[in-house]
Amino acid sequence: MPNSHEVVARYWAAAEARRWDEFAALVAEDVVYELPQSRERVHGRDAYVRFNVEGFPGEWHLVVERIVAEGSHAASWIEFTAEGRSQPGVCFFDINDEGQIVKITDFWPDPYDAPPTRAHLVERY
Amino acid sequence: MPNSHEVVARYWAAAEARRWDEFAALVAEDVVYELPQSRERVHGRDAYVRFNVEGFPGEWHLVVERIVAEGSHAASWIEFTAEGRSQPGVCFFDINDEGQIVKITDFWPDPYDAPPTRAHLVERY
Numbered sequence: 001m002p003n004s005h006e007v008v009a010r011y012w013a014a015a016e017a018r019r020w021d022e023f024a025a026l027v028a029e030d031v032v033y034e035l036p037q038s039r040e041r042v043h044g045r046d047a048y049v050r051f052n053v054e055g056f057p058g059e060w061h062l063v064v065e066r067i068v069a070e071g072s073h074a075a076s077w078i079e080f081t082a083e084g085r086s087q088p089g090v091c092f093f094d095i096n097d098e099g100q101i102v103k104i105t106d107f108w109p110d111p112y113d114a115p116p117t118r119a120h121l122v123e124r125y
Numbered sequence: 126m127p128n129s130h131e132v133v134a135r136y137w138a139a140a141e142a143r144r145w146d147e148f149a150a151l152v153a154e155d156v157v158y159e160l161p162q163s164r165e166r167v168h169g170r171d172a173y174v175r176f177n178v179e180g181f182p183g184e185w186h187l188v189v190e191r192i193v194a195e196g197s198h199a200a201s202w203i204e205f206t207a208e209g210r211s212q213p214g215v216c217f218f219d220i221n222d223e224g225q226i227v228k229i230t231d232f233w234p235d236p237y238d239a240p241p242t243r244a245h246l247v248e249r250y
Binding site: 005034035036037038039040041042043047050051054055066068069070073074075077088090092105107108109110111112113114115117118121122123124125 | 162165198215230238239242246
């Protein structure tokens, strides 16, 4: 059983450092990446590395807030900063017996206005 | 060490079944619940149960897509359906030595349009 926590930690460290060869080695050749919010999908290691390199051409940085791993599954919460704006990103990972990532489901939660209907039930921060 | 995976599974089962006494017993008396997207926060078990009961008055259902747990941390991905609309919800949990949830960070990723700038790098589904 791979150490899925370590695999995901190395994945984010490689991305932040733009060590794309190391990043590529951490994902399986037939990796599937999905963005359920926009219903975009990328198939395969080469296409996925290209998506990361060419899809985000500007300056960006990420900080890992949390990684949680259990067996062949993992989840991460990062803070991603680009063009002076920071936002959370949440991923769920499937990892194979060789310690390679075979599936990534990626969520980007955007800010929204607090609903007035529940203002009496919450505080703001 | 509590079985954090089981704690979160019971938390969602209790919510779906509206077993609010069981739900309340799974969170610590000083639980903190945060929604980073709207910067809303709820402090304490009683307020948090009230938030769940009164904050979502209509019909709703949830299905657990994934739970990942590691030590005192867990993450979940659910599909939440209300008023005919389904959307993912992602939570990160902190769990204390007594197996009670002490912190919940809750994300609700909304649909967004696929950016045309990366249309050549993805397929749609």
